[in-house]
Amino acid sequence: xxxxxxxxxxxxxxxxxxxLPHQQRRPERTGINHIFDHIVVxxxxxxxxxxxxxxxxxxxxxVVDRNRRDGASHVAAGLVTPVTGKRLAKxxxxxxxxxxxRDFYRSVERDxxxxxxxxxxxxxxxxxxxxxxxxxxxxEMLGELVRDATNIPGCFAAPFGGLEMPHAARxxxxxxxxxxxxxxxAAGGFLAADLDPTRDVELxxxxxxxxxxxxxxxxxxxxxxxxxxxxxFGRVRFNAAKGEILTVRIPGLREERVVHRxxxxxxxxxxxxxxxxTYAWDDLNNTPTAAGRAxxxxxxxxxLRVPFEVLDHSAAVRPVVDAGYPVxxxxxxxxxxxxxxxxxxxxxxxxxxxxxxxxxxxCGERDVEPALDVRRFFAP
Ligand SMILES: Cc1cc2nc3c(=O)[nH]c(=O)nc-3n(C[C@H](O)[C@H](O)[C@H](O)COP(=O)(O)OP(=O)(O)OC[C@H]3O[C@@H](n4cnc5c(N)ncnc54)[C@H](O)[C@@H]3O)c2cc1C
Numbered sequence: 001x002x003x004x005x006x007x008x009x010x011x012x013x014x015x016x017x018x019x020l021p022h023q024q025r026r027p028e029r030t031g032i033n034h035i036f037d038h039i040v041v042x043x044x045x046x047x048x049x050x051x052x053x054x055x056x057x058x059x060x061x062x063v064v065d066r067n068r069r070d071g072a073s074h075v076a077a078g079l080v081t082p083v084t085g086k087r088l089a090k091x092x093x094x095x096x097x098x099x100x101x102r103d104f105y106r107s108v109e110r111d112x113x114x115x116x117x118x119x120x121x122x123x124x125x126x127x128x129x130x131x132x133x134x135x136x137x138x139x140e141m142l143g144e145l146v147r148d149a150t151n152i153p154g155c156f157a158a159p160f161g162g163l164e165m166p167h168a169a170r171x172x173x174x175x176x177x178x179x180x181x182x183x184x185x186a187a188g189g190f191l192a193a194d195l196d197p198t199r200d201v202e203l204x205x206x207x208x209x210x211x212x213x214x215x216x217x218x219x220x221x222x223x224x225x226x227x228x229x230x231x232x233f234g235r236v237r238f239n240a241a242k243g244e245i246l247t248v249r250i251p252g253l254r255e256e257r258v259v260h261r262x263x264x265x266x267x268x269x270x271x272x273x274x275x276x277x278t279y280a281w282d283d284l285n286n287t288p289t290a291a292g293r294a295x296x297x298x299x300x301x302x303x304l305r306v307p308f309e310v311l312d313h314s315a316a317v318r319p320v321v322d323a324g325y326p327v328x329x330x331x332x333x334x335x336x337x338x339x340x341x342x343x344x345x346x347x348x349x350x351x352x353x354x355x356x357x358x359x360x361x362x363c364g365e366r367d368v369e370p371a372l373d374v375r376r377f378f379a380p
Contacts, residue, residue, distance in 0.1 A: 044073035047223030053359035066194035075316035078171035104352035122168030126160035244292030245276035247312035
């Protein structure tokens with residue numbers, strides 16, 4: 001069902017005009033009322049970020065989302081962490097992805113007047129003596145990404161000490177999605193609808209039509225996160241992982257850093273913290289489970305020496321493809337269709353860099369990186 005009226009494409013604005021915009025017209029007796037350059041299906045982190053990048057190139061963009069608010073982006077904590085895992089590995093391509101993310105979210109903050117991207121040190125407490133030894137071994141190699149933690153409050157169990165990551169950040173994902181949606185909507189570029197890719201998408205020689213929604217465009221980009229049904233990109237093989245997350249109140253705790261040890265605890269204000277997350281590769285749905293809750297609660301008890309209260313519990317599926325690398329590009333046989341997915345467990349960090357790459361590709365300025373090109377799934 002179409003649930004939200006929208007304005008004509010001509011009301012949209014953009015501050016650059018590097019691609020030839022689709023000529024606006026209103027075909028007679030076709031049922032098509034609005035013409036766009038690109039339709040983006042899905043308003044999670046991927047679709048939202050791509051829509052910004054396309055709009056900033058002066059293109060008219062329609063974002064279509066079913067507005068259920070239960071995808072991975074609506075559950076994500078938005079953590080951006082430079083050093084992760086038991087082996088204290090530097091996050092993939094941190095040196096280029098983090099500046100791109102910071103610049104991009106800062107620009108959206110300016111455009112929307114909303115505070116979204118919070119750069120704050122993050123604290124990691126060692127779970128064992130072995131982890132501490134690993135840190136001492138790798139400290140020099142990790143350079144400015146880490147330093148010895150000196151300020152560990154007594155409410156945390158930290159018998160092995162910890163490290164601090166001065167350049168960590170947290171994206172307020174709901175605020176990012178909401179503020180972006182309002183901008184897109186105000187410019188006539190958002191439509192709440194559940195698109196059935198099989199029945200709603202009509203391919204034409206020079207673009208796509210969605211007759212039920214009365215719109216047409218030169219191209220359509222699927223940014224649907226973890227999704228099982230897709231007539232064109234069904235060859236992409238997900239290695240998706242369900243994740244559960246709690247919101248807890250910790251009376252008296254005033255920690256502003258994200259704290260990691262077995263779980264992570266991310267402050268969201270007024271003694272509230274988000275805490276997670278589990279990983280499960282079966283049962284891929286958005287339903288919270290008693291086992292997921294018990295796992296997080298048990299790990300949080302190991303971390304905290306003070307009581308806490310669970311206020312909320314949610315779950316979603318991370319769109320992991322292969323080992324967690326993004327997937328982007330045009331369909332090999334249907335160039336009017338494109339794909340942006342596979343943001344895995346790092347959507348906040350990955351989306352700005354790769355959305356910009358895809359936007360440039362859609363404007364004919366560059367190829368996408370071959371290792372990330374969706375066309376690799378179509379190789380014989
Ligand atoms: C528990 C958990 C914790 C996480 N924590 C972090 C974190 O701390 N940091 C981080 O960077 N990442 C985190 N992630 C990962 C992050 O959530 C994902 O990388 C990111 O949300 C993926 O975004 P997406 O836009 O690709 O997919 P999604 O968020 O799933 O968005 C897809 C959108 O498309 C819409 N859609 C799908 N099909 C249709 C259709 N047919 N018609 C209309 N609309 C449609 C959906 O409604 C949805 O809004 C976490 C994930 C989970 C599950």
